[in-house]
Amino acid sequence: MKRYWPTSKSRSEKETSRWGHGRRWGLPFSFRITPEGWIFILSVFLLVAAAIATGNNLLFLTLATLLSVILTSGIFARNSLRSVVVSLQVPQSVFEGERVPVKVSLRNQKRLVPALSIAVEDASLANGRSLISRIVASVSGPGAWDAGERDPNRTVLRHASYFPRVPRRSVRSELVTQFFPRRGLYSLEGFRISTRFPFGFFERGERVPADGQVWVYPAVHDISSEFHLLPFLPGRLESRRAGHGESLFAIRKHQEGESARLVDWKSTAKTGELMAREFARDEENAFCLLLDTIVGENEIEGFEKAVSLTASLAVHFAGEGAEFEFLTPRERISRGVGAAHLDQVLRALALVQFESISAPASIDLREQLCETLQPRQLQAVLSGKIFKIIITSRPRGSFPSTIWRSSHVIYFDEL
Secondary structure: OOEEEOOOOOOHHHOOEEEEEOOOOOOOOEEEEEEHHHHHHHHHHHOOOOOOOHHHHHHHHHHHHHHHHHHHHHHHHHHOOOEEEEEEEEEOOOOOEEEEEEEEEEOOOOOHHHHHHHHEEEEHOOOOHHHHHHHHHHHHHHOHHHHHOOOOOHHOOOOOOOEEEEOOEEEEEEEEEEEEEOOEEEOOOOOOEEEEOOOOOOEEEEOOOOOOOOEEEEOOOEEEEEEHHEEEEOOEEEEEEEOOOOEEEEEEOEEEEHHHHHHHHHHHHHOOOOEEEEEEEEEOOOOOEEOOOOOOOOOOOHHHHHHHHHHHHHHHHHHHHOOOOEOOOOOEEEEEOOHHHHHHHHHHHHHHEEEEOHHHHHHHHHHHOOOOOOOOHHHHOOOOOOOEEEOOOOOOOOOOOHHHOOOEEEEEHHH
């Protein structure tokens, strides 16, 4: 399933998935001299000196030809970049560290001539490289057009794409494989299209805006087999107390007045006493996945592993058809089921941040959750009726028994 990003503001919200070409930003173009170009310019200066010193007409004619090369390069490069549209296509779901295909497309809208030798890259990677951009940055200061560099790990298009020739009124595409090294929300600042056509002495570029975002979810791994053994079934939660249900809870002595249907005849034959089956009580599915973002100073490195485990559990239980809610001390996503609910949880995990303190045990989890939940909601979540998986850096024994009895607690040092 693919996602497209249009730049046009007039298109419907349903179509706002294509990053493409729109109006140009700030200055009309950027300009850079290539290493070959510096050699060419040095040759021109040497020829100027020789022509002035000797007064030779042939040298002046040659100099005029070389100067016309500069003018010709600008005209051809400008014509090659004119009426060109860029679009980017990425997968619908992207996970941290996963290699994904990114499709870059270039459309030539010119009626007569092709677009030649065009490179497309993320505008943030091109920051500060051109001659004009450095001049503007030095004059205008930080925040000027093309000034400053972004972290390359936070860019959407990490590798440039090259299109040798795009015929008139046609589209060419290139598939680039890349990965996103960190979870989070990636925003595309725009594209930079450039060309060195026709001689390779100068690189002319133009920046085009693009509006779009990529959600990079935490890495998801196969969960341990112990999570498959939790007392959890789609639609029902198996209680740790006896009652009416289908799962066997214990085998005990038959009591007077109980139904004969509860008699376990195999155990009765082995023990010589009348034995009865006792079943676990089935309760409504009220499953809660809780990530404790209060992290000790020595456990900061384990937080990313905890986020990844939380995402893995969410994907696992969503695949089982379970209805669950997600909770942190700062955010709550109500109970839900299906792909849309899972997407909400993964987006929250993509942006979640930790709060580092020296002694996590000194802060009561109940007090932290009061900032997110209403008193009635808090009482329901912490009650024994809702089963909880809690991922925390707090030391063992820091949870009260009311929470402990209805929870499966995972500590950071176990990750």
